[in-house]
Amino acid sequence: MIDAVGLCKQFDGFVAVDGVTFSVAPGEVLALLGHNGAGKTTTVRMLAGVIRPTAGQARVAGFDVAEHPQAVRRHVGLLTEHPGLYLRMTGREYLRFFGRLMGMTSNECDRRAGDLLERLGMLEAWDRRTGTYSKGMRQKMALVRAMLHDPMVLLLDEPTSALDPTAARLVRDAIARLRDHRRAVVLCTHNLVEAETLADRVAIIRRGRIVALGTPAELKARWLGHPVMELRLAHPLNGTARFIAEWGTVEAQGENWIRYSTPDPQETNPLLVRLLALQGVEIVTIREVPRSLEEVYLQVTVGGVENVERTDPVP
């Protein structure tokens, strides 16, 4: 649904985006993660056909963003950080206006908007002036606007960064509810929890370049090493630590607990549990030590240029 290859954008000599390559399939959510000024918004605007790439190409919903920007805009929905509502209009007028721009009739607009607003719990605010909405409601209304024409591609540019935690949660839930198997979604954010919650894959962008790309699990494995397991026993470890060291790398240990890393926990853990049980070791819990995307992000972005990961063009 989205194929970007070597996408570049320069403004007056400043390189905002430098050879970005990625693809997003229908039904997939890709999070573009990066600092402010990393090039996320510029990438999204290029994908939306609003600004023209300096080099490289991108096809969105089958249209080249440089050759057919108007067609691209027709198939894309964009939600920006600021909802940008017309505050003197009611929600219904606002949505009808954007519906008409998309070639919809008022009836189609109302039908579609009614469905979306109901799913987002906004139906009662439809005929109120948008100026009376709370911040969260405004952003949800903007999300309905972006989804009104049922776009094949949804671009979300920091949709929660201007919101308080409660409103951000509301919008995040709304986005999750509007996921669809037909639709490709690109989510720009510097909120790591948001990216981890909503995205299937994450692309970390730094100084205009994608420096890491993969599912959260892949990124964690690649940047933080093998998964770390924590085993807790009902009694002191005694010789258990030495036994475990034969199956994985011991990372830390206490009186009755031990943490070890293993490249293939699906195979190692069941076997280990069975062998320990045979030896009469009483296991209380065994679990994976949670590792956040934040650790990956910090590892990738704080690192130097040598950390840059080459992202080959998607076939």
Place this chain on the structure above:
Amino acid sequence: MSSVPIPFHKVIKSRRLSPIRPMLAVVHREVVDSLRDWRIVVPIIVLTLFFPLLMSFVANAALRWVAKYGNPIIGERLLPFMLMVVGFFPISFSLVIALETFVGERERRSLEPLLMAPLTDTRLYLGKVLGALLPPMLAAYLGIGTYLLGLYVVKAWTPPIELLALVFLLTTMEGCVMVAGAVVISSQTTSVRAANLLASFIIIPAALLVQVEAMIMFYANYDVLWWIVLFLAVVTVILVRMGVHTFNREELLGRDTDALDLPSLGRAFLAHFDWRPWWFGRDVHRMPAGLRWLGKIGGLYRYEIPAILRRVCPALVAVSVGLLASVYIGYMYAARYPLPATALQLDSISMETFSTATAVGWFPGLTVQWVLSNNIRSLLLAALLAVFSFGALAEALLMAPLAIVFFFAAQAGRLGTNPILFLGAFVLPHGVLELPAAIIATALAIRLGAIFLSIPRELGMTIGESWLWALADFIKAFLAFVVPLLTVAAILEVHVTPLVVVWAFGGS
């Protein structure tokens, strides 16, 4: 048989997007939004209902007052003048709406969703222009209607149809020009404050124009006012075209400040003076350091000047059309205003005639220096005026002297002298160089002004970069091509042309 509902996105996608409907949606939204703004509604009510009625009352009182002093003509002229004023006042606040069209949305952060709409730039732009134009225009027409109704009730006065049509069109065109200009400003600035500051460039000329119109209205010289209507229509077309051409979604979103970056502009400008060297096939870099400047000179004439001439081709066409027009104007005026037979005594021209001409105060002396500096000054002035008139005044400044020359040539022909001989003697000796120089300088000047209407977006240039490019071209071609031609032409004009004239017309 059960029907399977078609997915919503397929219904929408399969529909052909109407070219006009989205534009009308923009117009509708702008108008409705304006009419919900008390800053706009209050003046509309005051200026369309209260003020015209007050003007009707004032006009009637003024009529009675001047009639007491036996001077009814002033009162009679006052009525159409006030008709024009009640129409103009409501459109004066069109600027408030028009200046906010793009930059206001930008400040309120509602612009990006709008720019995401699948409208073409032209339709979005025109939608904005029409949306800004309609409320004040309707207010103006309502004001005129209220004023006329008041006068009809109080004095049973109805305007002549021509006057009514004239005021209607003048008001419409003034509104169009102001709105078109304001929307251009709105689409090129980054804050409403900056747009308001730049609005002086609209308010001051518009105020001056209205004063001129008022004077003409008092003289009841409606022919001139019709020409003003035509002029305003042309300006509107130019401004809208310029607005559409310079409208750029990318710049609207990407530009954050209107800061003047002089070092960057300076670098961009100087980059145009770095061209490929050439010196008769030699490797310029291997030439002695002291002679490498020859490569720059050679490259200028070998590559740069021909490239500049190619770039000004459209302007050269415009100048050529202007030349033909000046020939026609010269001959037309010669036929309309024939000179008496004694006015052109060509057979009495002698070398003394040229030397005594210097006695006239405004004609200090027929010297090479004076002729050259005068020609250069005129062409530079034309370039300066071209910047503020989209190139039109440069064209006019070239056409005026040529029309005068052809006027005299035609007069000479009418009085029995061969006009070809007249032109061949008075113009050809130096004109063969001066005319091409003036034509090229004028074409370069036209480009300096007209570049605002045709920014080379395909080269990724902004308005400022395009203008600097045109300016660099002007400077290069002017110094390397125009000035040398003018210098030789001035020498010929001072030393050869008088001899040829005296020889041709048999003076002593």
